[in-house]
Amino acid sequence: MNTAITANNAEALKAAEKAKRQERLHTRINKANKYLNVAGLGWVTPILKMFAGEDVKTQSKELWRLLGVPVAAILLFLAVWGQTAPMVKTSLGAIPGPTQVWEQTLNLYDDHLRERKKEDAFYERQEKRNAKKLEKNPDAKIKIRQYTGKPTYIDQIFTSLQTVFMGFLIGSLLAVPLGVFCGLSPTVNAALNPLIQIFKPVSPLAWLPLVTMVVSALYVSDNPMFEKAFVTSAITVTLCSLWPTLINTAVGVASIDKDLMNVGRVLRLKWDTTLTKLVLPSSLPYIFTGLRLSLGVGWMVLIAAEMLAQNPGLGKFVWDEFQNGSSQSLAKIMVAVFTIGIIGFALDRIMSAMQAMFTHGEVR
Numbered sequence: 001m002n003t004a005i006t007a008n009n010a011e012a013l014k015a016a017e018k019a020k021r022q023e024r025l026h027t028r029i030n031k032a033n034k035y036l037n038v039a040g041l042g043w044v045t046p047i048l049k050m051f052a053g054e055d056v057k058t059q060s061k062e063l064w065r066l067l068g069v070p071v072a073a074i075l076l077f078l079a080v081w082g083q084t085a086p087m088v089k090t091s092l093g094a095i096p097g098p099t100q101v102w103e104q105t106l107n108l109y110d111d112h113l114r115e116r117k118k119e120d121a122f123y124e125r126q127e128k129r130n131a132k133k134l135e136k137n138p139d140a141k142i143k144i145r146q147y148t149g150k151p152t153y154i155d156q157i158f159t160s161l162q163t164v165f166m167g168f169l170i171g172s173l174l175a176v177p178l179g180v181f182c183g184l185s186p187t188v189n190a191a192l193n194p195l196i197q198i199f200k201p202v203s204p205l206a207w208l209p210l211v212t213m214v215v216s217a218l219y220v221s222d223n224p225m226f227e228k229a230f231v232t233s234a235i236t237v238t239l240c241s242l243w244p245t246l247i248n249t250a251v252g253v254a255s256i257d258k259d260l261m262n263v264g265r266v267l268r269l270k271w272d273t274t275l276t277k278l279v280l281p282s283s284l285p286y287i288f289t290g291l292r293l294s295l296g297v298g299w300m301v302l303i304a305a306e307m308l309a310q311n312p313g314l315g316k317f318v319w320d321e322f323q324n325g326s327s328q329s330l331a332k333i334m335v336a337v338f339t340i341g342i343i344g345f346a347l348d349r350i351m352s353a354m355q356a357m358f359t360h361g362e363v364r
Contacts, residue, residue, distance in 0.1 A: 025052045038352045040345075043067035096331035101338070104331040112152035119147045151312045157339065160313035163230060164302045167237025168295050174238070175245035175294070176287060180279065182246070183253025200243040204236050204301045208308050211235050229311035236305040241298035245290035252286025253279055288355035295351055299344050314340060 029052060033045045043066035046059040078098050085095040096104075126145065133140045151159065182189040215232050226234075260278055269277070280287075306315025318336050321329040 026054075034356065035353070038349065038356050040349055090330070092325060092330055093327055096334055100331045101334045104328060105335050107328075108153040108332065108335060112154040115149055115152045118149055122147050122149075153317065153335075156313050156317050157343070159230075159311070160302055160306065160315070161343070163233045163306070163311060163313055164237055164295075164298050166230075166234040167302070168241060168298050170234065171238040171242035171294060171298070172245055172291060175242040175290070176249050179246045179249025179287075179290070180253050180275070180283075182250035183256075183283070184279070189250060189254075196243060196246065199239075200247075202240070204240050204304045205308070207236050207239050208232070208305060211239070212309065227311070229309045232309045233302065233305040233311040233313070233315075236309070237298045237301050240301040241294040244293035244297060245287070248286045248290030248293070249283065252283030252290075255286070256282045284359045285355070288351065288359060292348060292351040292355070295347055296344065299340070299347060303340065 026049075029045060029048045032048070033042065036042050036044050043063060046063040046066065050056055050059045082097040082099070085097040088095040130142045130144075133142065178192065182192055212232050215228055215235065219228055219231055256279060260282065261274075302313070303315040303318065305311070306313040307319045310316055310319075314336055318333055321332045321336075
């Protein structure tokens with residue numbers, strides 16, 4: 001009988017240990033789910049839960065909802081697009097379908113690889129030529145010329161990203177402090193609010209001529225760090241994208257619990273301590289929401305700014321293909337449209353991840 005009791009106790013201990021392991025595993029999966037959702041990979045969670053031993057039927061339904069439905073919707077969209085596109089005739093031919101767009105995507109990438117090979121060959125020839133000069137005359141002056149080939153599609157993507165981040169950074173550095181002042185001081189808010197409401201809806205097409213003239217007048221240098229077109233596009237992005245951050249920061253600071261601010265006054269905290277320990281931590285969710293909106297607005301504004309400023313980015317690529325008018329131009333423009341959308345989604349996910357990291361809250 002004692003042997004039977006001991007065996008039962010051992011089985012109970014094993015069952016208890018197994019239950020604890022499963023509980024710890026489920027806790028880890030739930031923690032990981034937060035970050036997977038931020039990265040757009042929430043569909044991984046049901047798979048992990050199935051491996052952890054949860055009900056397969058329930059998790060299969062959740063997997064279908066999170067992954068199956070979006071994939072089915074995308075496939076349906078591609079099927080409808082492929083069937084209807086040839087029916088729409090333009091001056092350049094029929095609207096390209098998914099197959100033609102994918103072909104041009106591969107062609108643009110191949111063009112990028114060919115251009116990089118040309119660049120490598122150019123610098124290799126230059127090095128050999130300079131080496132021969134030095135061999136003949138060690139005191140000879142060596143000239144290093146930069147490769148002047150055309151920017152490829154991949155190069156233009158990186159140029160657009162640099163431009164939008166420059167404009168976004170400048171806008172954030174202006175918007176966050178102004179938003180804090182507006183939130184803390186009703187007087188400052190009353191002074192700036194009319195200007196915010198007037199300038200917030202202004203289109204980048206209206207800002208661009210003014211910015212172009214100001215940059216041309218003030219940004220004068222024989223050896224500029226940035227091209228004028230780049231500076232013009234970045235400033236236009238700044239002027240159109242800073243408003244969501246400014247407004248959300250002001251709302252976040254103004255909505256801080258008054259009792260918390262009163263505690264700071266009772267403790268006689270210095271102004272900078274109040275700002276860093278009370279104001280900014282409490283308003284971070286609002287600030288990051290504003291930053292996400294500003295980055296999205298800036299990315300949309302960028303395309304129009306690059307078109308008109310002729311800054312070599314995605315906007316200029318679209319405009320050049322439109323002006324080119326070849327049979328492949330429509331497909332290339334469609335490639336740019338999807339590129340812009342995918343990058344915009346990726347930028348939003350990055351900002352969501354940063355928001356989750358700094359605010360420790362649930363982000364979608």
